[in-house]
Amino acid sequence: MPHIAREIDRFQEFLKLQGLKLTNERTALVREIFSTHYHFEADELLFKMKEKSVKISRATIYRTLELLVKSGMVRRVHLGEDHYHYEHVSGNAHHDHLVCTTCGGVVEFNDPDLETRALQICEKKKFTPTFHNLQILGVCDSCRRKGQTPEAPDRVQMIASRPKQLRK
Amino acid sequence: MPHIAREIDRFQEFLKLQGLKLTNERTALVREIFSTHYHFEADELLFKMKEKSVKISRATIYRTLELLVKSGMVRRVHLGEDHYHYEHVSGNAHHDHLVCTTCGGVVEFNDPDLETRALQICEKKKFTPTFHNLQILGVCDSCRRKGQTPEAPDRVQMIASRPKQLRK
DNA sequence: TCGTTAATTGAGACAGAGTCTCAGTATCTC
DNA sequence: GAGATACTGAGACTCTGTCTCAATTAACGA
Numbered sequence: 001m002p003h004i005a006r007e008i009d010r011f012q013e014f015l016k017l018q019g020l021k022l023t024n025e026r027t028a029l030v031r032e033i034f035s036t037h038y039h040f041e042a043d044e045l046l047f048k049m050k051e052k053s054v055k056i057s058r059a060t061i062y063r064t065l066e067l068l069v070k071s072g073m074v075r076r077v078h079l080g081e082d083h084y085h086y087e088h089v090s091g092n093a094h095h096d097h098l099v100c101t102t103c104g105g106v107v108e109f110n111d112p113d114l115e116t117r118a119l120q121i122c123e124k125k126k127f128t129p130t131f132h133n134l135q136i137l138g139v140c141d142s143c144r145r146k147g148q149t150p151e152a153p154d155r156v157q158m159i160a161s162r163p164k165q166l167r168k
Numbered sequence: 169m170p171h172i173a174r175e176i177d178r179f180q181e182f183l184k185l186q187g188l189k190l191t192n193e194r195t196a197l198v199r200e201i202f203s204t205h206y207h208f209e210a211d212e213l214l215f216k217m218k219e220k221s222v223k224i225s226r227a228t229i230y231r232t233l234e235l236l237v238k239s240g241m242v243r244r245v246h247l248g249e250d251h252y253h254y255e256h257v258s259g260n261a262h263h264d265h266l267v268c269t270t271c272g273g274v275v276e277f278n279d280p281d282l283e284t285r286a287l288q289i290c291e292k293k294k295f296t297p298t299f300h301n302l303q304i305l306g307v308c309d310s311c312r313r314k315g316q317t318p319e320a321p322d323r324v325q326m327i328a329s330r331p332k333q334l335r336k
Numbered sequence: 337t338c339g340t341t342a343a344t345t346g347a348g349a350c351a352g353a354g355t356c357t358c359a360g361t362a363t364c365t366c
Numbered sequence: 367g368a369g370a371t372a373c374t375g376a377g378a379c380t381c382t383g384t385c386t387c388a389a390t391t392a393a394c395g396a
Contacts, residue, residue, distance in 0.1 A: 021343055021392050043382075057346045062383060078246045080301070082354080083382055098295045111289050117282045118304060125275060126309035127266045133248075134302040136286060141294035189363050189372055211353075225375045230354060250383080251353055338396090345390070355380075362373070 007034045007073065014071040025056050029064045033074065039087050039106055079106060080137050096133070100140035107140065175202045175241065182239040193224050197232045201242065207255045207274055247274060248305050264301070268308035275308065 008030050012022045032048060033040070042061055049056045065086060068074035072089065079085045080099050095110040114134075122129045176198050180190045200216060201208070210229055217224045233254060236242035240257065247253045248267045263278040282302075290297045 019343085023344060023392070025345070041382095055346085057348095058382095059347085059384080060345060063344085078301075082252065084250065098290065098293060098297075100295075101298070107293060107295065109289055109293060111285065114282065114285045114289065117279065117285060118302075121277055121279055121282065122266065122304060122306065125266060125277065126312075127268075127275070127304070127306050128308075128312055129266075129304050129306035130269070131306070132302065132304040133246075134286075134300065136290060136295070136297050136300040138290065138295050138297035138299070140296075144294075144296055184364095187372085191362070191373060193374070209353095223375085225377095226353095227355080227376085228374060231373085340394090340396105341392100342394105343390100343392080346388100348386095350385075351383085353380100353382085355378105357378085358376100360374085362371100364369105364371085366368090366370105 004031055004034050011068070011071060011073060014073075015067070020067070025060050026064050026067075028054050028056065029061065030068070030073075033068070033086075033088050034090075039077075039079065039085050041083065041085055045086075078133060078135065080135055096135065098136050098138065098140070100143055101137050102139050102143040105140055172199055172202050179236070179239060179241060182241075183235070188235070193228050194232050194235075196222050196224065197229065198236070198241075201236070201254075201256050202258075207245075207247070207253050209251065209253055213254075245301060246303060248303055264303065266304050266306065266308070268311055269305050270307050270311040273308055 008022075008027055011026065011030050015022055015026075028049070029045070032045065032052075042058075042065060045065075046056070046058055046061050049061075065074060065076075068088075069076050069086075075087050075089050076084050077087060077097070079097060080101070094115070095108045096114075098107040098109065100106075118132055119129065121127075176190075176195055179194065179198050183190055183194075196217070197213070200213065200220075210226075210233060213233075214224070214226055214229050217229075233242060233244075236256075237244050237254075242254050242256050244252050244254055245265070247265060248269070262283070263276045264282075266275040266277065268274075286300055287297065
């Protein structure tokens, strides 16, 4: 997979600039993240690696994710749950999320008009923005067809989440 | 304070509809939330009550907040930290947040154009929205004047947070 | 290729936010 | 006022995430 090799190179370059090292663990994680996952949780990554019998500790997972975020290759986002989700950044295009509170599905969108408007608001408030994060919670088309009706606005606080894997 | 009495009534009405009871603890929490705080954390509330020598357990705090969220009187929001913040809903006007990553300050804004655009996006994606949550992270005017420069976009992940109170 | 040095790793302790259980207590309704 | 039922507090527990420290490994130069 040439595409993944490129990501690994990109990461290595970043590491070198910081005087840091590319290890087997870091390589394996970049490979995993950029090959299959899109939105994922740290714990999920830990589980996947265990499944593949690649031994990587929780501490290393979190440390590597932090580096990937710093390098700009991975983004840390809130999707309405009480912990972080991560997503890899391939096209570099900023985007936001529609999160279905019924099935937990996530749809991305990028809307230049919305971005522009957000910048105008910042300007008006003399605020220097660096990052923004918009989640719209609701019910996706296919869940709605299945008869799911949305909760009253402002009361939706939980989204459907996958069953937890065992920790150890 | 007639205004707070009204909020308590509102909550009681909600509780009655659900076959639930208004207790001293719940009343005290509504009073606290609607009298002084605006954005607050569960733990902060716990601490304030302790300070006032009103004995309320953590479990009750969380249980009551959940009810208040269900009733629509309180909203649960992410402000860029890894745990929830709450805010009471008085005017019922939806708003979003500018969060300063330097001082931790929060500025609210409500922008009809932005809301409209968000709805249009949902329509296009056949998504039925119920709630949305937009945080713009960056540096506020007064911090910028003090010479704080923003981090590179997409790499800002932490915001300044107040020192933690002791748990117990 | 080898040795040195400094970064990295894993195990497990720790911390913070939030949930759950259960026995004792308070509220609401009649 | 009594009974039924919901509520509370204490503390155990879970989950996410961080930290420490001894042992390991990558990277660089000779």
